[in-house]
Amino acid sequence: MKVLKDYESSQKLNKEKTSLFFSKNTSRDVQNHVKQQFGAQIIQHHEKYLGLPPLVGKGKRKDFNKIENQVGRKIVGWKGKLLSNAGREILIKVVAQATPTYMMSCFKLPDTLCKELNAMMSKFWWGQKEKERKMAWVSWEKLCTPKVEGGIGFRDLKAFDLALLAKQGWRIQQNPSSLIHRVFKAKYFTSIPFKEAQLGSHPSYA
Template sequence: MDILDGETGQLPATYLGMPLGAKSKSKEIWNGVVERCEKRLSRWKSQYLSRGGRLVLINSVLDALPTYLMSVFPLPAKVEERIDALRRNFWWHGEKEYKGFHLVKWKILLLSKKQGGLAIKNLRKQNISLLMKWLWRFPLEGQSLWGRVIQAKYGKEGPWKTKEVTSTYGTSLWRSIRNLWHDFYAKTECNVNHGRKIRFREDN
């Protein structure tokens, strides 16, 4: 480290906005996201915003803040509830903290506009979709550094996926992703081109 003129740190730490060495299901790694949401809300002059303006800010700003972490880590239920509470209170009352009645259930506002909602993003579904992208990338990027590390640690089951993660130590992150395989597979279809990766008897 003296040669590189760097500093020696300790885990857990943050690198490029991503927590290193922290438990993947820990609520603490999401504190920064929740705090950023609260700071944004405190800056907005909500009393001068129409409902349409609030909706734009929710969809363009508040929904984007947790996306980076949600692309790697499963979203804890308590964190989801907290962020939803911030978004819900801002939409109805223009405040991050408000105790009162809401005219429509939040789950209805999350529906698409065709279904009678406002198309506000469902954080749980967004989180699952982002994690499933790793299952899609795994067979496509199997020779990349991260792909080789995953294969070496968990083994490979056919050309599309790793073996199921059964160990309980140091594997919670990939186990959370691997457990989504059956839902991912049910929503995926394959087009046979050169046929090098399609095995009709083995792929399931």
Template sequence: MVDKKAILAIVGVPATQRYDTYLGLPALVGKSRTAAFKGILDPAVIQAIPSYCMGIFLLPNDLCSDINSQMRKFWWGHQENGTRINWMSWGKMGMAKASGGMGFRNLNLFNRALLAKQSWRLWKEPESLVVKIMKAKYYPDGSILDAKVGAKPSFAWRSIHSSCDVLKEDLFWRIGNGATV
């Protein structure tokens, strides 16, 4: 106990008894994933906060629907006792601007894309500390592309692993100058 007090005094931070979040992300994700991530549903920063979280965790579909609902209410306006005119369908708003849409993201697909980016990093950056840790724990004898979910995985690993199929679908060999493939 003395060591803990000394370290806290040196660092200048208070001790905490609760570990609900760390860097804005849930420290523990239990059975109710929607409850664990409900804190990111803040209308003021509806697209910035989820992007950070989506790069690490696979958000529940109903939470993505709630976020989409908040974006629709903001864009179209919201009245408690009435409806507003929706000048453009939500599907068209999700299309790319170059295709005549507004560029809103499909949050489920965006979430999977960000997780696939993490899978790519785990595949292409073998000297990274996080890669060394994940490899030692989840796929010690192979590649992330061959990894299994395994027994009792963390929610972060389960999330990243769920995107490996996206990575596998879009990988192909590119022949360069003949020295490398």
């Protein structure tokens, strides 16, 4: 409560938009006590935060289905339009492949999801409409190579995801005073360097 009071000295906390979430191991008495002290409602399920799932359980694919639905809706809306190859290229690069970027910078998406997103964009690139099937004359892997090497320069989503996460790892190493470094260090690499850290038992999906 002292931390909250210090925070509210500069910015007021809106408790009507604030929720409390407890683990299953928290007793009902403790929950009620915290609720009375805090003045917010208790929720049973997390909502999305900045478009991200706050908790990722065993059904990882289900937690990330929103990305596939978002990209799928965009592509369905484009399929009915008469677009040149250049137009399809721009839409794929600027919109479809940019949609999951923020989520990929925080989580490693399931490989099956990356494959399905790539397949959706490949079908759109080759002009497939609705349930019709069209021949893919060049593999998606080839299309993902740079234009100077004969490709189109599309992103391989799996490789791009790993690159974004590697950038986060670099930030953790470069900013030892940051909150994420201190939290992760306390849990995963208390006495060893970051690069030697192991997941251990029951790690968070982050």
